[in-house]
Amino acid sequence: MLNRKLKNSVCALVLTTMAAAAWAWPDKPVTIVVPWPPGGPSDIAARPMAKGLGEALKQPFLIENKPGAGGNIGTAAVAHGNPDGHTLLITASGPIVINKHLYKKMPFDPQKQLQPVSNLLRVAQVLVVHPSLPVNNLRELMDYIQQQKGSFSWASAGNGTTQHMTGALFQERTGLNMKHIPYRGSAPAITDLVGGHVPMLIDSTIAVVPMIKSGKAKAIAVSGKQRSPHLPDVPTFQESGLASFESYAWYGLFAPANIPQSALGQLSQAAQTYMKSAEFQRVIADTGSDQVASDPATFSAFIQEEAARWEKLAPTLNLSLD
Numbered sequence: 001m002l003n004r005k006l007k008n009s010v011c012a013l014v015l016t017t018m019a020a021a022a023w024a025w026p027d028k029p030v031t032i033v034v035p036w037p038p039g040g041p042s043d044i045a046a047r048p049m050a051k052g053l054g055e056a057l058k059q060p061f062l063i064e065n066k067p068g069a070g071g072n073i074g075t076a077a078v079a080h081g082n083p084d085g086h087t088l089l090i091t092a093s094g095p096i097v098i099n100k101h102l103y104k105k106m107p108f109d110p111q112k113q114l115q116p117v118s119n120l121l122r123v124a125q126v127l128v129v130h131p132s133l134p135v136n137n138l139r140e141l142m143d144y145i146q147q148q149k150g151s152f153s154w155a156s157a158g159n160g161t162t163q164h165m166t167g168a169l170f171q172e173r174t175g176l177n178m179k180h181i182p183y184r185g186s187a188p189a190i191t192d193l194v195g196g197h198v199p200m201l202i203d204s205t206i207a208v209v210p211m212i213k214s215g216k217a218k219a220i221a222v223s224g225k226q227r228s229p230h231l232p233d234v235p236t237f238q239e240s241g242l243a244s245f246e247s248y249a250w251y252g253l254f255a256p257a258n259i260p261q262s263a264l265g266q267l268s269q270a271a272q273t274y275m276k277s278a279e280f281q282r283v284i285a286d287t288g289s290d291q292v293a294s295d296p297a298t299f300s301a302f303i304q305e306e307a308a309r310w311e312k313l314a315p316t317l318n319l320s321l322d
Helices: 002-022 041-057 069-079 094-101 138-147 162-174 186-194 205-213 261-275 278-287 296-317
Strands: 030-034 061-065 087-092 114-129 153-156 179-182 200-204 218-222 248-256
Touching: 030 041, 030 069, 041 061, 041 087, 041 114, 041 205, 041 248, 041 261, 041 278, 069 087, 069 094, 069 114, 069 248, 087 094, 087 114, 094 162, 094 296, 114 138, 114 162, 114 205, 114 261, 114 278, 114 296, 138 218, 153 162, 153 186, 162 179, 162 200, 162 248, 162 296, 186 200, 186 205, 200 205, 205 218, 205 278, 248 261, 248 296, 261 278
Parallel strands: 030 061, 030 087, 153 179, 153 200
Antiparallel strands: 087 248, 114 200, 114 218, 114 248
């Protein structure tokens, strides 16, 4: 009887060990999809994170930019991907909590098909104009736009992005008649602003602070509750006369739903540990971002709050996208 019990215990231990080995993760390179063009804010957060995760988990973490449809194309690829932990997503908030309120058809359900891992960064938006515009503050800009009688245009990183929604909110609050030009990410939008092809852009501090400091763009207002530490001389929208105007972009790490819990736990822990490192703290300092490292449960609760906030706001902006 004792020998039989011992044999059963040994067999159970062997099976448990084999099961653990079968779920060993990662056992090959991991792809992090960024659903925006290279050089944008999500990319800036993703590349150091990929490096940090690769060093911690002893496998290459490779960035794949897959832009299009306001982030929907790349995000859908991950949502429908193999949930084995070897395909991940780092994205801005648009495809997660905004796009479903704007697009008539969505190729995925972010709440059902994606597993939040950790919130990485939160960052205010900045309204910038080409240096040639004869304006230096928000009131002067508003007067200038009114003088254009509907011919004035502004750019964002794409339909459904926080940049787009911030600009739409600005239009709704001021009643200004402007034409929105959606780009396929921040990088091409910034290129056209600097080149003088579009007069105004709303984007995150991560993306535009270098252009502002080099004199290639003129900052008018920031959308945070406080001024940006990198732009101490630039007032907030609230300081400029728009009471209670506040908007942030955030960037998070996701996996397909049903990722093995062992892999999710390792990934979450590695990400949170790396975000405390001196290397990632430099990213935060250099971009004027707020760190919001969180575990999966906390991040999931935050996303539910954000989704509810945009669900309330989106209908008031009368936006609908094909």
